[in-house]
Amino acid sequence: MSWNLRDGLRDSLVAAAPYGGPIALLREPHRRSPSSRPQLEIYSASGVAIASFPWKSGPVVQLGWTVSDELLCVQEDGSVLIYDLFGSFKRHFSMGQEVVQSQVLEAKVFHSPYGTGVAIVTGSSRFTLATNIDELKLRRLPEVPGLQGKPSCWVVLTQDRQTKVLLSNGPELFILDNTSCTAVCPPGLSPQAGNIVHMSVSFSYKYLALFTDTGHLWTGSSHLQEKLSEVDTKKTTTPKQMIWCRRPKSQQPSVVLMWDRLLLVAGVCSDTVQFPVEDPCVLVGELDGVRIVSSTNQELLQEVPLVCQDIFKIASMAPGALLLEAHREYEKSSQKADEYLREIKEQSMLGEAVRQCVEAAGHEYDTNTQKSLLRAASFGKCFLTDFSPDQFVTTCRELRVLNAVRESSVGLPLTHTQFKQMTLQVLIDRLVYRQFYPLAIEICRYLKIPDYQGVSRVLKHWASCKVQQKDLSDEAIARAVCVKVGDSPGVSYSHIAAKAYECGRTELAIKLLDFEARSGEQVPLLLKMKRSQLALSKAVESGDTDLVYTVVSYLKNEMNRGDFFMTLRNQPVALSLYRQFCKLQEQDTLKDLYNQDDDHQELANYYVTASYREKRLESRLSLLQSAVDEYNKAKNEFAAKATEDEMRLLRFQRKLDDEKGAGLLGLSLQATIEALLALGLHKQAEQLYRDFKVPDKRYWWLKLKSLAEKEEWEELEKFSKSKKSPIGYLAFVEVCIKCNNKYEAKKYVSKVAPEQKVKAHLAVSDLEGAADAAIERRNESEMAAVLSRCSASDRLLIDRLNRARTTATKK
Numbered sequence: 001m002s003w004n005l006r007d008g009l010r011d012s013l014v015a016a017a018p019y020g021g022p023i024a025l026l027r028e029p030h031r032r033s034p035s036s037r038p039q040l041e042i043y044s045a046s047g048v049a050i051a052s053f054p055w056k057s058g059p060v061v062q063l064g065w066t067v068s069d070e071l072l073c074v075q076e077d078g079s080v081l082i083y084d085l086f087g088s089f090k091r092h093f094s095m096g097q098e099v100v101q102s103q104v105l106e107a108k109v110f111h112s113p114y115g116t117g118v119a120i121v122t123g124s125s126r127f128t129l130a131t132n133i134d135e136l137k138l139r140r141l142p143e144v145p146g147l148q149g150k151p152s153c154w155v156v157l158t159q160d161r162q163t164k165v166l167l168s169n170g171p172e173l174f175i176l177d178n179t180s181c182t183a184v185c186p187p188g189l190s191p192q193a194g195n196i197v198h199m200s201v202s203f204s205y206k207y208l209a210l211f212t213d214t215g216h217l218w219t220g221s222s223h224l225q226e227k228l229s230e231v232d233t234k235k236t237t238t239p240k241q242m243i244w245c246r247r248p249k250s251q252q253p254s255v256v257l258m259w260d261r262l263l264l265v266a267g268v269c270s271d272t273v274q275f276p277v278e279d280p281c282v283l284v285g286e287l288d289g290v291r292i293v294s295s296t297n298q299e300l301l302q303e304v305p306l307v308c309q310d311i312f313k314i315a316s317m318a319p320g321a322l323l324l325e326a327h328r329e330y331e332k333s334s335q336k337a338d339e340y341l342r343e344i345k346e347q348s349m350l351g352e353a354v355r356q357c358v359e360a361a362g363h364e365y366d367t368n369t370q371k372s373l374l375r376a377a378s379f380g381k382c383f384l385t386d387f388s389p390d391q392f393v394t395t396c397r398e399l400r401v402l403n404a405v406r407e408s409s410v411g412l413p414l415t416h417t418q419f420k421q422m423t424l425q426v427l428i429d430r431l432v433y434r435q436f437y438p439l440a441i442e443i444c445r446y447l448k449i450p451d452y453q454g455v456s457r458v459l460k461h462w463a464s465c466k467v468q469q470k471d472l473s474d475e476a477i478a479r480a481v482c483v484k485v486g487d488s489p490g491v492s493y494s495h496i497a498a499k500a501y502e503c504g505r506t507e508l509a510i511k512l513l514d515f516e517a518r519s520g521e522q523v524p525l526l527l528k529m530k531r532s533q534l535a536l537s538k539a540v541e542s543g544d545t546d547l548v549y550t551v552v553s554y555l556k557n558e559m560n561r562g563d564f565f566m567t568l569r570n571q572p573v574a575l576s577l578y579r580q581f582c583k584l585q586e587q588d589t590l591k592d593l594y595n596q597d598d599d600h601q602e603l604a605n606y607y608v609t610a611s612y613r614e615k616r617l618e619s620r621l622s623l624l625q626s627a628v629d630e631y632n633k634a635k636n637e638f639a640a641k642a643t644e645d646e647m648r649l650l651r652f653q654r655k656l657d658d659e660k661g662a663g664l665l666g667l668s669l670q671a672t673i674e675a676l677l678a679l680g681l682h683k684q685a686e687q688l689y690r691d692f693k694v695p696d697k698r699y700w701w702l703k704l705k706s707l708a709e710k711e712e713w714e715e716l717e718k719f720s721k722s723k724k725s726p727i728g729y730l731a732f733v734e735v736c737i738k739c740n741n742k743y744e745a746k747k748y749v750s751k752v753a754p755e756q757k758v759k760a761h762l763a764v765s766d767l768e769g770a771a772d773a774a775i776e777r778r779n780e781s782e783m784a785a786v787l788s789r790c791s792a793s794d795r796l797l798i799d800r801l802n803r804a805r806t807t808a809t810k811k
Contacts, residue, residue, distance in 0.1 A: 001047030001297055002408055008295035009280045015109070016284040016293060017065035018203070019422055020045045020405075020413040022085060023293065024071050029060045042071065042087055044411030044434075045291075045298065051087030064109020066116035066133070069433060074107040080118055080133070085433060095120050095128050096138055102126075105150040112158045119156045119165060125149060127176055129156075131163050141165060141176040153198050157222055158205045166208070166222075168196035173210075186210060188227035189218050200255065202244035203285050209255045211242060217266050219255060228253065229268040235259065243283045245290045247303050248417065256290045256301060258283055263292070265301070288417040298413070305363045307356050311373075319349035320356030320376075327376035341383065351387055354380040358395050362416040365406075370399055401427075401443050410436060428454065437462045452490035459484060460491045467500040467508060474508040482515050494521035501529055510534070523547055527554050533567065540573045548577050604630035608643065617654055617665065621647055645669075645692060652691075656684060669694070670702065677706035696726040708735045713744050720748065730756045733763050758782040762789060771797055775804045783808075 013026040023043045037054040044050060058075040065071060070090065071083040078099030082090045095104070095118065102123040110117050115132035122128070125148060127141040144151070147169050154167035157175075165176040166184075173196060175182045189210070198211040201222055208222040215235045220227040239257040245265065246253035254267040263275040277294075284291035289302025310318035326340035344350050354377045361373035374396060381387045402419055405412040405427070412430065419427065424447065431440040437458055444454030463481045472480075485491050493516035497509040506529055513522045519542030526535035532555050539547040552574055555564055568574055607627035614620040624647050631640035653664040653672060660681065664672050669692055676685040689699045704727070707716040720732055729751040736745035745764050752760040754777065761770035767789060774782035783801050790798050 001293075001295070003043055003047035003049065003295075005295045009282060009293075013060060013063055014282045014293075015063035015065060015071075016045070016282060016291065017069060018111075018284065018286055019418050020291075020411070021065055021069055022050065022411075023047075024063050024065070026055060026060055026063060026073075029055075040073075040087070042085065045413050046408040046411035047298075048408065048411050050085060050434075053087050057081060061104050061120075062107035062109060064116075064118075066109075067111055068116075069430065072109050072116070072118065072133070074104065074109070074118060074120065076103050078104055078120065078122075082133075093130075093133065093136055095130065096140070098122070098124075098126075099128065106154075108154075108156055110156040110158075112163055113161070114163075117156070117163065121150050121154065123149070125151075127154075127165050127167075129163060129165070139178060142179065142181045144169060144174055144176065144181055146172075152196060155199050155201045155208075157201060157208075159222065166199065166201075168199065168210075170195045184224050186218055186220060186224055186227070188220070188230065190216060190230065192216075193218065193230075197238045198242050200242040200244060202246060202253070203287050204248075207244060207246070207253055209242060209244065211239060211257070213238070217255060217257070219253070219266075219268070229266075229270075231266045231270055231272060233257065233264060233266060233272060235262075235264070239264075241283045243285045243290050245301060245303065247288045247305065248421075250303055252303055254303065256283060286415075286418065287421055288415055291413075300365075300413070300415070302415075305360070307359045308363055311356060311360050318356065319344055319347070319353030320360060323350070323353035323357055323380045324373065324376045327372075327379045330379060341380075344380075345383070350380055350384055354384070354387065355391070358392050362395050362399065367403060370403075374399075397447060401447070404439060404443070405431070410434075410439065424449070425453070428458065432458050432461045435462075435465060451488060456488045456490035459488055460495065463491070463496040464499040467496060467505060467512070468503050474505060474511055477508055478511040478515075481512060485515075492516070492521060494518075494525050498525055501525065506531075519544060519547060523551060527551065532558065533570075536567065536571055536574055540571055545577060548574050552577070600630045600634035601636060604628075604634060604636070604639065604643075617650060621650060624650075649692070652688070656681075670698070673699070673702050674706065677703055678710070700725060700727045701731070704731060704735055708739045711739065711741075713741070716744070717747065720751075728753060728756065730760055730763075733760045737763050758785065762786070767794065767797060771801055775801070778804070778808045780805055780808055 007027075009025070011028050013029040014023065016023045023045060025041045025043065027039050027041075029038055037056060038060075040053055040055045041049065042051040057073070058077055058079065060073050061076055062074040063071065064074070066082075069085050071085075073081045073083070074095075075081070078095040079092055080095065081092045084090055099120065099122050104120045105123055107118065107120045110119065112131060115134055117129065117131045118133060119127065119129050125144065129139045129141065130136055131139070144167065151167040151169050154165055157164045157166055162177060167174055167176065171194070173184050173186065175184050192214065193212040193216040194214040195212060196210050197213050200209045201207070205222055207228070208220060208224070210218040211233075212218075213236060215233045217231045217233055218227070219229050235257075237259065239259055241258045243256050244253065245256045252267055254265050257264045257266065258277065258281060260280075261277050263277050263281075265273040265275075279294045279296060281292050281294045284293060286300075289300050292299045292301055307320065310316055311320040311324060322340045322344050326337045326344070329340065330337035341350075344353050357373045357377035357380065361370045361377070364370050364373065374392075377392055381389065381392065398416065398419065402414055402416065404410070405414060410431075412427075414422070414427075428440050428444065428449075431443070440458045441455055444458060449455075463485055466477055466481055469477065481496060485493070485496075493512050497512040497516070500509040500512060509525070509529060510531065513525060516522050519538050522538050523535045523542075526532075526538065532551070536548075536551045536555065539551045552568070555567060559567065604627040607623045607630060611620045611623035611627070614623060624643055628640050628643045628647075631637075631643060649669055649672065650665065653667065656676075657663060657665055660679070664675055667675060669688065673685050673688055673694065676682075676688070685703070688694065703719060704716070707719060716732070720729070725732070729748045730753075732748040733745045733752065736742070736748070742764050746766075749757070749760045749764060749766070749769070754773070757773040758770050758777075758779075761767070761773060762785065767786060770786045770789075771783075774786050783805050787798065787801050790801075
């Protein structure tokens with residue numbers, strides 16, 4: 001161990017996390033002198049100091065680690081304080097208000113499928129559980145009959161998706177769940193065993209060990225339905241610690257008990273193995289063994305894997321043992337290598353021998369032994385034609401990673417079994433959490449992990465920590481982050497900038513956001529930092545209208561009206577978009593914008609548009625008058641005149657509505673004339689025609705259609721004779737035909753201009769007249785038009801037209 005503990009582990013509260021996790025040590029936890037406070041120290045598993053600080057809070061009952069390597073400190077008053085690996089306070093919670101009065105007598109930190117939990121027993125002999133501290137939900141368990149103070153011993157069990165407490169009160173054993181307290185009896189426990197004074201549950205919660213005051217050790221299933229063994233340890237004093245030691249799928253589970261100077265291992269058989277202990281130690285239960293931590297060293301006690309037993313036991317004839325021996329002889333250039341290989345091949349076990357060597361190498365800690373086994377496996381697979389090298393290559397890579405993290409400077413003494421259970425991703429997370437960034441990046445690259453899962457994730461965490469360094473300038477940190485992170489996929493500069501902002505370094509956050517390529521990530525953070533102007537500029541530069549609208553909406557709510565408009569004036573694109581928004585949603589705001597900008601033209605347009613929404617004539621005329629004034633200011637004479645005409649028309653319409661009930665208000669000039677003609681109010685229509693200088697052609701067309709639709713043929717004839725028609729007389733013919741009155745149409749054919757006569761005759765189906773007109777004009781295209789309308793019965797007319805066409809062509 002790298003640490004130098006003056007008093008060892010004596011008088012200390014110690015908690016070590018599984019999977020080669022960190023060690024927390026609180027010296028003299030019950031010291032309460034203000035002048036001399038207990039010291040809380042955090043070390044890596046190899047004893048390298050990580051953090052140390054004086055404990056200034058209340059007396060600590062228990063220390064424990066969460067699954068994410070956060071330190072839990074359970075105090076007497078029921079408060080649980082949570083610190084990170086580096087001793088920084090994270091948060092706290094309470095185990096209940098009633099605990100403050102009754103105090104916590106004992107506490108345990110446990111891991112379940114739901115996360116990390118805390119269980120306590122109070123001075124009132126009541127148990128309280130929190131199954132998952134991240135989603136805190138306290139459960140107060142039922143009372144235990146006859147229990148005064150704390151029980152003799154107790155453990156937390158996780159069974160059938162439920163968390164329970166198993167406790168002993170003298171010779172009695174109880175199980176507490178959410179609703180009941182049930183007395184139980186371990187199957188096969190001798191009546192002479194006495195009171196249960198210590199108990200331990202296995203790492204997987206499948207097995208239970210009970211130690212009695214007569215020295216008997218009972219082991220069995222945690223459901224208390226099956227007995228494994230009962231051993232008489234010959235020790236009547238209660239052990240300091242009792243931990244299960246077993247490998248996954250092991251058939252030989254054992255229990256490790258520790259007293260002041262003795263370590264005893266008891267298995268399913270009646271025999272025990274004893275080891276002397278010189279210094280105070282702490283036992284740490286692991287997935288596949290027990291870590292023994294002392295002030296000077298750290299050891300792993302575990303059942304020897306079967307494959308290692310087969311290879312290394314004396315006089316072993318296992319295929320792996322023979323292959324290892326063959327390789328040793330081969331390195332000596334001895335012919336015995338061939339004899340060993342032949343012996344393996346005769347048994348057709350060469351593939352099994354290679355597999356055994358590879359598997360055994362994974363379980364070994366010593367690098368020389370690993371190399372010997374892997375070289376033997378490599379030697380053996382040279383003589384196999386169909387052997388897949390995947391397991392060999394994978395094991396080589398994993399061992400290289402494990403050997404790197406086992407170094408004392410890193411301090412993660414993982415076994416291969418623990419590594420496979422933990423998974424590579426969790427190992428990378430732990431290295432990153434401990435700020436071993438170069439090693440984490442090297443492992444990601446060595447194992448060829450995809451960037452977004454590997455290197456990018458590490459760089460993201462590194463950058464988040466880098467921005468918290470107070471001894472470097474903003475410029476230096478921003479430059480370092482840019483150089484290191486670059487364009488790594490999956491790394492968001494906005495995420496790093498957000499971390500910088502959380503640390504109070506706003507300018508650094510802005511510098512980092514300059515490297516963010518996505519404006520959608522930049523803008524929300526800039527708004528959060530109250531950098532509205534910059535956020536608006538970034539949104540406009542992005543060309544994303546939705547983003548611009550988002551910023552404008554935020555500015556509108558945050559700024560006063562004047563500042564808001566002034567800000568938009570500096571951003572023409574944003575101002576234009578906001579105007580579009582106002583046209584649809586906020587008309588009154590649009591008016592204020594035009595007023596502030598002295599935009600008389602748009603303000604006049606606004607008044608005109610607003611006038612159409614008014615139902616009262618006076619209000620509409622008032623708005624139109626305002627529009628005239630603004631058009632005059634904008635020197636738009638045409639628009640001003642048109643608006644004045646609109647006002648005159650509205651007054652005229654109101655007058656007629658009042659007099660005749662015509663319902664004209666709001667119609668256009670043309671629609672008004674059409675309505676007047678339809679109502680027979682020709683004088684008023686004539687007045688509009690003169691007052692508004694309606695073009696003659698338009699007026700004649702309107703009156704022509706109106707008279708024809710009303711079938712006032714006499715009036716139509718009089719109208720045609722009133723003066724020379726500005727629209728010609730073909731229009732009269734076509735309108736009459738459209739109204740299905742061929743008789744009236746013929747009256748106007750003679751008045752049609754010569755160039756339109758053919759068309760007029762054809763309109764009234766007068767083929768002879770059309771032919772005469774076409775021949776008279778000697779117009780070939782008109783003759784062709786007449787011919788196209790002729791039928792077979794018009795033979796004479798066709799011949800006449802053909803002769804005329806021939807004559808016209810010759811000339």
